[in-house]
Amino acid sequence: MGTFVGHLVPGLALTLLGLWHTINSIKAYCLKGSTKFTVRFWYPFDGPFSRFKHLELIFILSFSLLAIFMQVLDLPFLRFPFELDGFEHASIFLHLAIFAGFTLSAELTPSSEILSVVSGILVASVFGQEVFLLHFHSADHVGLEGHYHWLLQLIVLISLLASLTVMFLPSSLSAALVLSVSVVFQGCWFMNMGFMLWCPKFIPRGCIMQAEMRSDSMHGAVTCYSHEDDFRARALANMQFSWILSAILIFTGFTSLKFAGKCTPRAQSTEYEQLEIRTSDVPITIDTFKS
Template identity: 60%
Template sequence: MGLFLPHFVQGLALTFLGLWHIINTIKSYLVKGPSNFTVRFWFQINTFQFKFKHLELILILIFSVLAFLRQIIDFPYFHYAFKLDNFEHATMFIHLALFAGFSFATELTDSLELFSGFVGILVSSVFSQELFLLHFHSTDHVGLEGHYHWLLQLIVFVSLVAALAATVFPNSFNAAIVLSISVIFQGCWFINMGFVLWIPAFVPEGCVMNMASKNGNEMHGAVTCGTKEADFRARGLANLQFSWILSAIMIFAGVVCLKLARKFTIVNRLEYERIQSKVVDSTVVNEGFKPGK
């Protein structure tokens, strides 16, 4: 993942996936209520203009397969090369593909309710393997790059705990919302890492990107800081970025909760008034046709 584009693409995919999940999770909670809410690890697309129930699973499966192939095949030369760090990255996408493939199979065989717990276990395995391979990476991430990867491990750990909690407590809205927020956070952090670590213009002051040739026309780099003061400042900026990004995501989640709550409250009130109106009309009609009058 030592290039800007893979960080950006993967981050963008995770961000959109998390946004999709947080909106649908809140909507499901408001519609079903606390007593009937059930955690879902994927959502169907069902609108008036477009209906494709399994599109999310299909897109995740396609993305996982393409990302896996990119790691083991040297694009654009289609040359197989065994590189340990690439296979570590590819292994993460294997677990993601297993989740999407098994979930899709349970839908096709109408057995989702029977194996919903195992689907949650597969989701947990995605984050557990991501955390495991990030922590015991064959490529040493040192200096500023190492600090960004350490902060990434914190986010993945929260995703893992939330996924396990959602599996064990399938009616927990809190576990579902934390999982969605952590996925968004992962995506945003990947994008942030891509800019700060792999775009020279965004490298912190006092630090430089060491560029080295990777495969002819690709560049592989790492950021080093000239002084301890510059390194300390760069790490401090990374910590601030971590907090700012999380704050922005929490603000977004809060706004979505309030907006959707207001929308569904209005809809429910109108539905209640419509039912009450029907009850009143029915009572008036019955009183008007009492026997003996």
């Protein structure tokens, strides 16, 4: 994954997947209401695309298997480099493939509702293994690249905590949105890393792109000339972290406002429930007239 394309393609896939879940979570909450809403770990295609109902799971499974082969076989050269970091990256996609494969199989069986609990555990395992393998990476990313990877670990940790929360609070829209937003954030941050670390035109001022260093398993895609340049580049990364999150939250808020018109106003719903309670409490008397 230490290339521009290696960051751009997975990042774009995660971004689209997260946006798909963000939109569908808000839409489902507005249509079903707070009492009937349940978080889903995948969303089918409805309407005219109903024949492609399981397209999301098929896409995740296919993309994960392709990524595993690319990491292990070093495509397009079709050779076995036996690089440890490549197997670590493949292990992350392996857990994603396990989730997609199991969930797809569960959806094709009559007892899919029972097996959905296992799907939630598998989702948590995806982010758990990602945090584990990023934190204990065999290649010790140093310098500016190490700072970008440290910020990436924060995002994945939020995804892990959100997925665990969704397992215990399956009707929580807040947990569902945090999970989907964090997935979008992961994808955007992957793409941002590809541009800032592997595209010479976007290298911060005072820094230079260098070849990957393999000595003592130290990886540093970018080297800065001085401590001040390194400090400025890290500060820029922090601001990018904040700006990207702000853009995602703006999109989430805009989507919520767009679907708000389809939601039942909470005040009206509360008044209606109170009216029903009062009506049920009023005793009904029937006078019998004797002739």
